[in-house]
Amino acid sequence: MKEGTVIKVSGPLVVARGLTGTNIYDMVRVGVQKLLGEVIEIRSDEYSIQVYEETEGIGPGQPVYPMGEPLSVELGPGLISSIFDGIQRPLDVISLRLGSYIARGAEYTSLDRTKRWHFIPARKSGDNIRPGDILGTVKETALIEHRIMVPQGVEGKVTVVAEDAYTLDDVVAEVETSTGKVSVKMLQKWPVRKPRQVTKKLPPDQPLITGQRVIDTFFPVAKGGTSCVPGPFGSGKTVVQHQLAKWSDADIIVFVGCGERGNEMADVLLSFPELKDPKSHEPLMGRTVLVANTSNMPVAAREASIFTGITIAEYYRDMGYNVALMADSTSRWAEAMREISCRLEEMPGEEGFPTYLGSRLASFYERSGSVVCMGSDAQGEEGRRGSLSIIGAVSPPGGDLSEPVTQATLRTVKVFWSLDDRLASQRHFPAVNWLTSYSLYQQVVGRFVANKIGAGWDENRTKALRVLQRESELEELVRLVGMEALSPEDMLVMETAKMIREDFLHQNAYHELDTYTSLEKQFHMLDVILKFYSKAQDAVDKGVDPLRLMGVPVKDKISNMRLASEGDMETFRRIEGDIARQVDELVEDRAVGI
Amino acid sequence: MVFKEYITVKDIFGPLMLIEGVEGVTYGELAEVRLSDGQVRRGRVLEIADSCVLVQVFEGTMGLGRDNVRVKFLGKGLEIGVSPDIIGRVFDGAGRTIDGGPNIIPEKRLNVNGSPINPCARDYPSEFIQTGISSIDGLNPLVRGQKLPIFSGSGLPHARLAAQIARQARVPGSPEGFAVVFAAMGVTFEEANYFISNFQATRAIERAVVFINLAEDPPIERLAVPRMALTVAEYLAYELDMHVLIILTDMINYCEALREVSAARKEVPGRRGYPGYLYTDLAAIYERAGRVKGRKGSITQIPILTMPEDDKTHPVPDLTGYITEGQIILSRDLHLQGIYPPIDILPSLSRLKDKGIGEGRTREDHADISNQLYASYARGKAARELAVILGEGALSPLDLAFVDFTEHCNNEFIKQGEEENRSISQTLDIGWWLLGLLPRKDLKRIRKEYSDKYYRKREE
C-alpha cells in the first residue's frame, strides 16, 4: 500500500491520488492533522474520501496515509453505558481528556484497554469449538452478562485460560485451526458495513412490549421487527423513541442520535443512570449503548453512525439477546448521504437524494430480525435465539409524507406510527394518528397476548378503532350542523371516541405513573371504556337521553384509571360495577318517566 | 510570514471567484483580495482542486475584474479578535467597529467556526429565565442555555418583543442580568437603529456587543455575522463567566445568502432552491447555544425569522423548528386586534420548560396552571370558531364561558405594556384570576391542593 497525495478538497470530500493498493471502503488518514476518512469511490488513480472530521486546513499536496482496513467497530465488554461518536470514538473519554469541545484528530481506542474484566470460561481446554460458540462470560453490568463468542472463521480444538480478571488485549483462548493456531481475545473487530452472520432468520413471533398504550394495543411492534416514526418537528418523535428506550422489554438498547440535538443526548446521559429498570430496579444505563453524532458534528461521521450502531446491536443479538435500536433521525442520515453524493457529483434522484437512497434504507432495516444465532451456548446447546428490532424516526420537510425518505422507509418497514401536527398542537401525546398508522404485527402480537391475558384483545382493538373511524366521519357533520343534530346513537359514538382518545390513547410521558402501562392494565382500561359504550348503547336503545349518560359520575373515575397502580385489579372491578349501576339507574328512571 | 500574491483570477460569477495556479492553499482558508484602488475584501476558500481555488467573497464581487485584483491566502480561517473591551461596542458585518470608539486591541483571536460541543460536556438547561412577559413565562418559559426562536411575519413587532426580552430577562434570585449579543443580518437601518437606541436609552449597551449588517450591506457577509457573534458570545460566556443572551435577526436573510452561494456553485437545489445542507449549516449555528459543565456562563439563543407568507412549512422555519428547542409564534390576527405582544400561545412551545419550573424554581402551581390555561384557551378558541359558523346560539353556557375566558386571556394575560415587567408570581396570579371565570369543576388539569389554595370564583 502506498501513501497518496490530496488533489482536491470540497467540504467533507477529499480526492487523493497515488493510493495504490487501497481498496474501496478502506480507511485512510488525511493531511497533516491525520483526519480519519474512508475511500468511497475509485476512478482510475483518483480516490474519493469522505472525511469524518472538519476538513478546514486540508489542501492539495498534503499526504494521505492508507490504513489497509475498512471502517470497523471494536466489540467486547465495556460497550454498555458508553457513549460513542459516529465512528465509535469514546466521547466520555474525549471530554475528560480534551475538554468541552471535540478536537480534531483525536485518537483514542473505543474500548478501555486497561480495565480488567472477570472472565468465566464456559469451555474446557480440549473442547472443539465453532464460530459463534460462547467461549466464556463476563458480568458487564448488573443487568447484562457479556458472552464472549468465537469469532468468524475460527474452528478447532481450544485451550482456554482459567477464570480470572483479564484486559481486552489478553488472550483468553487459543484455537488449533486447520491453518494454524489462532489467539482469541475478548476484544474483537467487525467492519460496520457488513452484516454479521446468523444461522437463520425466523419470522418475528413476540411483541416488543413498550408500555405505550397506543403502540402496544393499536399498532404493536414485534421483537425483531421494524417500525418508523415520521412526523413534523415537535410532534414527539424523540419522546416516543426515548420512551421505548426506557420502558420497552428489550435486553439491550442501542440509541443512535443521528444529526439531532446535543441537549437530547445530554438528557439521556443524565437521566438514564437515575431511571430504574422496572423489573430489576437497576439503572437503565446498564443496558444502554449510546451513539451520538449530533447535528453540529461532522456530516460524514453522521453517515457512519447508523452503521456503527447497528453493528454493536447485532453483536449483542448474536449473544442471544433481544436488542432494540432507535435511530433519531434517519432523515438526517439520508441527508448526510445526499451531501456526500452531491459532492461526488453523482446523478441525483428525487429531491437531490442519491438514487440508491431506497436500497440503502432497505439494507439498514434488513439488518433487523428474529434469528437463530450461530454456535452453541455455554451449555453446548445449539439454537440460541436473539432479535434485533429497529425503530427509526423520520423527519419529513414540512411534515410532508410524500417526500423520498418517508416513502422509501414505508416500503420496507412493517409498522408506521404517523405523528400528527394537529394532535401535537392540541397537546394530544403521543400524537400517533390512529386513522393513518398501521402495524403488520397485529396478528402476531394478538396471538401472544391472547395466550397471556385472554381473548378479547384483538376484538377490543377492532371495536375501538371502528368507533374512532366513525368519529372522524361524524366530525365533518358536527362542524356543519352542530352536535345537537346528531342521532342519540351517534352522540354516544362521539362521546366514546372522546373517552378512547383522552382516557386511553393520551399518555403523558412525564407523569411517573402514566409513563408506562402494562399490557394487562392496557387491556382493562380499554375494556372498561368499551363496556361503558355497550351498556350505554343498550340504554339509548331503551330511550335514555345520551346527554344524561355523558354526565354519569363514574366517568371521572374512568378518566383517572391511568393513575391506578399496576396490578390493582380492584379499581377496574369497582368501575365496572359503577358503570352497570349508574346506567341501570338511568334506564329505570326512564322507565318510570323521570 | 510572507504570503504569496496571485493575480491569476480566472472566473468571477455571483459572489464567487476562481483563481488559478495557486500553491499550498487549504480548505476554509481566509483570502485577502486587494483591488488596485486599495480596497481590501475578504474571502473564504470553498473548494480547491489541484491549483484552482474557489473563493467566496464576503463583500461581494462588484468591481472585481481579472486584471485589478491580487489575492493572498492567509493560512488560517476567518477569525475575530476578542478582549473584555468589546463589551459595549458596535461592529459592522466585517467585524470593524462603527461606533466611533477606539479600535479594539485583541487579547486573542478566535476562529469564528468554533468546534462542536461534546455532548458529554453539556449540562442540561434548567434555570428559569423571567422575561417579564406573561405569555412566555407562564406558558412557554425559557431556560438558560435554550435556543428558542421567534417565528414572526413581516410587519409584526418581533423587534420590540426581542428588545423587551433583552431588557427584562433575569434569573430570579440572581442579581446580574444578561449580557446581550445582538447580530443583525440584512435588517433595515430603522430596525437596527431601534435596537441600538433602545440599548443605549436603557444603558443595556453597557453589557452588549452589537454586530450590524444592514439590508444594503453585502449579503455574503451575513454568512459570517452569526459566527462572529457566537464566537464573541462563547468568549463572554465561557471565559468571562457571563450569562449571554444572543439575538440573531433575521435568519431568513442569512439563509438567502447561503442560497445565493449555492446557486452560484450550481449545486443541486433542495426545497425552494435552498441547498441540501441548509439543516446542517443552521445546526452549526443553533447548536452553539447551551450550558457547558464546569463553566459558569451560558448562551441562550433567540433567533428571529420572518416566515414568508406566514408559512411555518417554509424550509427556513421548518428546519429551524427541527433544530431549536421549541418556538414562539407571533399571530397576525392578535396583532390586528391590537394585542401586544401578539404571541399565539397554542402553536408556541418551549420544550425545555418542564425542568425549569415548579416548587423551588418558580412556583408549585406553575405546571398545572400552565396546562389549564392552555387547555381552556384551546377550548374557548374552538368554541368561538364553531360560533362563527353556527352562531352563538349553538353554544352551551359552559362553552360561552370558555369563549369569554379566551377573550379575557387575550386582553389581560397575553396583552401587556412594552415597559411592563411582570414577575412570575404576578403572571401566575393573573392566570388564577382568569381561571376564576370558569367553574372549578371544569379545571381538570389542576390538582386539588392548588385549586384549594389559589382558586377564587369571580363574580362578574
Ligand SMILES: Nc1ncnc2c1ncn2[C@@H]1O[C@H](COP(=O)(O)OP(=O)(O)OP(=O)(O)O)[C@@H](O)[C@H]1O
Ligand atoms: N408522550 C408525551 N407526553 C408529554 N409530552 C410530550 C409527549 N410527546 C411529546 N411531548 C411534547 O412534545 C415536545 C416535542 O417532542 P419531541 O422532542 O419528541 O419532538 P420531535 O418530533 O422529536 O421534534 P424534532 O423533529 O424537532 O426533534 C416535547 O418537548 C414535549 O413537550
Ligand SMILES: [Mg+2]
Ligand atoms: Mg426529535
